[in-house]
Amino acid sequence: MSTYLSLSDDPIAAVATPFGEGAIGVIRTSGDGCIELCSALFSRPDQLRAAEGHTVLHGYLQDPASGQRYDEVLATVFRAPRSYTGQESLEFSCHGSPAGLQAIMGLLLQHGFRSAEPGEFTLRAFLNGKLDLTRAEAVQELVTAKTRTAHSLALARLSGGIFQRIDAVKQRLVQAMAAVSIQLDYPEDEIGEVPLPRSDIDFARQELRGLQSTYRSGRLYQEGVRIALAGRTNAGKSSLFNLLVREDRSIVSDQHGTTRDYIETMVSIEGIPVRLFDTAGLRDTDESVEFEGIRRSGMIIESAALVLYLIDAVEGLQPEDLSRLEQIRDSGVPCIQVWNKLDTADADLPDKLPSDAVAISARTGAGLDALHHAVLASVGQGEGISDGAVVIDSQRQHDLLLRALQGLDQVASDVDAGEPMDILALDLQEVLGALGEITGEVTSADVLDAMFSGFCVGK
Ligand SMILES: Nc1nc2c(c(=O)[nH]1)N(C=O)[C@@H](CNc1ccc(C(=O)N[C@@H](CCC(=O)O)C(=O)O)cc1)CN2
Ligand SMILES: Nc1nc2c(ncn2[C@@H]2O[C@H](COP(=O)(O)OP(=O)(O)OP(=O)(O)O)[C@@H](O)[C@H]2O)c(=O)[nH]1
Ligand SMILES: [Mg+2]
Numbered sequence: 001m002s003t004y005l006s007l008s009d010d011p012i013a014a015v016a017t018p019f020g021e022g023a024i025g026v027i028r029t030s031g032d033g034c035i036e037l038c039s040a041l042f043s044r045p046d047q048l049r050a051a052e053g054h055t056v057l058h059g060y061l062q063d064p065a066s067g068q069r070y071d072e073v074l075a076t077v078f079r080a081p082r083s084y085t086g087q088e089s090l091e092f093s094c095h096g097s098p099a100g101l102q103a104i105m106g107l108l109l110q111h112g113f114r115s116a117e118p119g120e121f122t123l124r125a126f127l128n129g130k131l132d133l134t135r136a137e138a139v140q141e142l143v144t145a146k147t148r149t150a151h152s153l154a155l156a157r158l159s160g161g162i163f164q165r166i167d168a169v170k171q172r173l174v175q176a177m178a179a180v181s182i183q184l185d186y187p188e189d190e191i192g193e194v195p196l197p198r199s200d201i202d203f204a205r206q207e208l209r210g211l212q213s214t215y216r217s218g219r220l221y222q223e224g225v226r227i228a229l230a231g232r233t234n235a236g237k238s239s240l241f242n243l244l245v246r247e248d249r250s251i252v253s254d255q256h257g258t259t260r261d262y263i264e265t266m267v268s269i270e271g272i273p274v275r276l277f278d279t280a281g282l283r284d285t286d287e288s289v290e291f292e293g294i295r296r297s298g299m300i301i302e303s304a305a306l307v308l309y310l311i312d313a314v315e316g317l318q319p320e321d322l323s324r325l326e327q328i329r330d331s332g333v334p335c336i337q338v339w340n341k342l343d344t345a346d347a348d349l350p351d352k353l354p355s356d357a358v359a360i361s362a363r364t365g366a367g368l369d370a371l372h373h374a375v376l377a378s379v380g381q382g383e384g385i386s387d388g389a390v391v392i393d394s395q396r397q398h399d400l401l402l403r404a405l406q407g408l409d410q411v412a413s414d415v416d417a418g419e420p421m422d423i424l425a426l427d428l429q430e431v432l433g434a435l436g437e438i439t440g441e442v443t444s445a446d447v448l449d450a451m452f453s454g455f456c457v458g459k
Pocket of ligand 1: 026083130
């Protein structure tokens, strides 16, 4: 769909709640004439036509020709421009059965609506000036946040955290630009010495570098990481897996080779969404099913961002552990040695461990905090994230910040080299252009296409 750059106001409709049985299912509509179109399908058409914005009416959805009832609903009315999209909008809160919602969608599509494209409601909100692009991106990030921390970071972005930081920088640079322009327009002897905008440039660099440096943690909290539990049979991988997911998910037994195939689940470790894998214990085997399980363990280990390598502390490091650890090191995947069964090991064990190893008991939970910290340090978020922090997680924003920073470097060296003002003005303009693209003041249809087509339908 490449119609994105121009705002369309034809009436659209979409189911906004997930597919599946639910107490309530919401159908969203927006666009010119949508309230009139919906009124024709409502049991109290005149009241709906007359309803004020931000009010709710109870009634029935029905086929205007046959009078056949579709559902008992609540209709929420939004009058332009006071709505999410900025256009007149109306929502039906229906009973949440997929079949019922599909039938109502069918009714709407027969009576003047078309199905909304993914992200089309938010696109309209953007084109109507209700959201800048950083907020529009945050809408989708909020929908897909996997942990509480990820959610609150996205909410800070939706509340304008990034926009405000970028805007403050932009204001300063616009002032600098004005200073440069004055010197371009008037000969020096008429206005005297005008200070060069070096302090504005330094402020901008510092701010943008600060934002840019949050990208790594932003990605981490939004995308999450893959962590694999590995080690010889019976080291306690499945026990630790169950402890971390706080559920009896993986079979634990004292038989070697209990876990035959890998198991995966999502957990939050200190707010980071983690896809955690329990794998089949590593040992030499002639048995074909176990062999396949161990091959898969290798695959999971190689594709992980971090391996927690469990060692049975009672048995100590065995030659096989050494060769497996070396293999993991060679594959370039970061690895933490986790010495398990601390509860039954020698009391002085912790003193004998390498400094980067962690000692735990998957049975008692001892050492779990230290393990969490080691994981955080390894995936690159040593100090955690503070409440209300503004972090970016969009590749698009990251690339544009880089462009702006490169432009600023150029401007700074122009100033140092005493370049003429017209060169300075051109280079400043490049920086302002990049900042304008971040917030969406300047944008191309391709960028919007790529961004909004990744949204859910109904968003
Ligand atoms: N039922 C429902 N719940 C929802 C949404 C929705 O669209 N529908 N939202 C969708 O994502 C979020 C809420 N976002 C919204 C943002 C602005 C307006 C709105 O009416 N804005 C007007 C009035 C503002 C005011 O008076 O406070 C405006 O901006 O002019 C509505 C929802 C989450 N929950
Ligand atoms: N004392 C003690 N026993 C543990 C601890 N963790 C695990 N075990 C025991 O060690 C045995 C093996 O545990 P599992 O969690 O099944 O080990 P695994 O690494 O998943 O083994 P495989 O699936 O065979 O590779 C079980 O009998 C557990 O109860 C621990 O911290 N302390
Ligand atoms: Mg196991």
